[in-house]
Amino acid sequence: MEKKTLFRLKVLFILFLFPCFVISQVSEIYSKKCSGCHGMDLSGTPAGSSLLESNLKYGNSQFALSKVIENGVEGSQMIGWKGLLKKSEIDSLSEYILTFRKQVPNHKVNWKSDIILTNDYKLKIEKVIGTGINHPWGIDFVDDQLAFISGNRGELYQIVDGKLDDSKIKNLPEVYAYDMVGGMMDIILDPNYTSNGWIYLSFSHTPTGTKDPNAPGMTKIVRGKVKNNHWVDEETLFEASDSILVKGGKRWGSRFLFDRKGLLYFTIGDMQQSIQYGNNPQLAYRAEGKIFRINPDGSIPRDNPLRSKKNVLPSVFAWGTRNVQGLAQHPTKDMIYFTDHGPRGGDEINILKKGANYGWPIITYGLNYNKTVISPLTEKEGMEQPIHYYDPSIAICAAEFVTGELFKKWNNDLLITALKEQELRRIRLIDNRIIEEEILLKGFGRVRDVKIGPNGALWVLTNKPDQLLKLTPMP
DSSP states (O other): OOHHHHHHHHHHHHHHTSOHHHHHHHHHHIIIIIHHHHOTTSSOBTTBOOSOSSSOTTOSSHHHHHHHHHHOOTTSSOOOOBTTBOHHHHHHHHHHHHHHHHHSTTOOOOOSEEEEEOSSOEEEEEEEEOSSOOSEEEEEESSSSEEEEEETTTEEEEEETTEEOOOOOBSOOOOOOTTTTOSEEEEEEOTTHHHHOOEEEEEEEOTTOOOOTTSEEEEEEEEEEEETTEEEEEEEEEOOOGGGOEETOOOOOOOEEEOTTSOEEEEEOOOSGGGGGSOGGGOTTSOTTEEEEEOTTSOOOTTOTTTTOSSSOTTEEEEOOSOEEEEEEOSSSSOEEEEEOOSBSOEEEEEOOTTOBOOTTTSOSOBOTTSOBSOSOSOOTTSOOOSEEESSOOOEEEEEEOOSSTTGGGTTOEEEEETTTTEEEEEEEETTEEEEEEEEEESSSEEEEEEEOTTSOEEEEEETTTEEEEEEEOO
16 A cells, blocks of 8 residues: 555544544644644654654653644744644644554654653653552652652552662551542651651551441551561551541541641541531531641640640641642741642632631532532631632642752742642742742643652652652753
8 A cells, every 4th residue: 555545544543533623623733834844744854853753852741742832942943833823722733743643553652751841941751660559649758769658558668769669568557448539648757767767657547447438437647667678666646536437438638747846737638428417627526627736746736726625636726628638838938838629629729827717618619529519608707718729620639849959940839739630730929829820740640749859859649640750850
């Protein structure tokens, strides 16, 4: 069969994959705007590079392609099409290119590294770990040679010199309800880890020891040590009493933060089922929908807002939250910011205040997933307002502030992650107002956690696929 016939069949197959309204547009856009340099078959011309190479110069993802099409390449013939093409046209064009690439015989896009362009940096993305970790949830670093990753199914992984240690850590706490938005969740190392070895874990727990999804349970906080690949010296720092456990609950939280004073914060979600029987996140004697603050040994700080009150949980620091999965303290201020994973709409970024009520589920900007109304109120006296909320929701998750020499232009900017939208976003704040927001990463998986590593690199955990990514700026 002639080469031209093969090419036409290939194009017909690609167009078949697109909706009808795109067929008449995207092929015409590519033909008029791109084929002169890159060729109708994407194989390149003397004026432009091939788009069929295994690793494209500026990245293989749709996000990376769209970014190059939007902004162009400085010093080359590749102009930026932002303002000349609609965003939807640019995205359709990048999707067209990716779909074409997939149909090329013997062409594989099995990436180990990628490149994306941001407003300030060209970022190299390295896939440090792509196999061997099961639903990673949180990551923390001892130093630039050793890190720990928590696995949702109850695992604790060690990353040694950038590689997954095959040795299994044994005798870890038994987790419950990992298939009910629970399981092993966050991990954090003690600020004095090098001298005391303490590791803190949050996980969903039932005292019944069963797998029954209707068993009573609640998020539990422990600390322990890893010695000779065994979890030892475990201490319980928080465990709800039997009288306030929740049956069949979901949305367990959870995220850790040590503030600069050495106090430990942790979060517990509203457990979903609990709000069907009352406003439990509003009740100070219940654990659901709260942000807690304790000393590293589990004792209660003297200035906790409920310490001197009766019939309450004295470790509660703030309440009225839905499912907080991000905590981060500003690098130069005492303020702590948190992300609250909202319902259908209503993801929030908040400033944490001592003894504050954030309103859930009395006030909210979101709806139930079935589009029914949770509350007609979006504000109420005595209840805090978010500094920002997302509607539609992005499934907001982790939070981290940028520090260090590697990303100087981003120092003090807030990073947030998104599960549903598979994004890592950078936010610039002035007077607690967002003045700039940029999507740094998109389409690499559900972004579960982000941390600044000891050497300043950005480390990102994703689910679906389960992987550990490293982001560094390129010259």
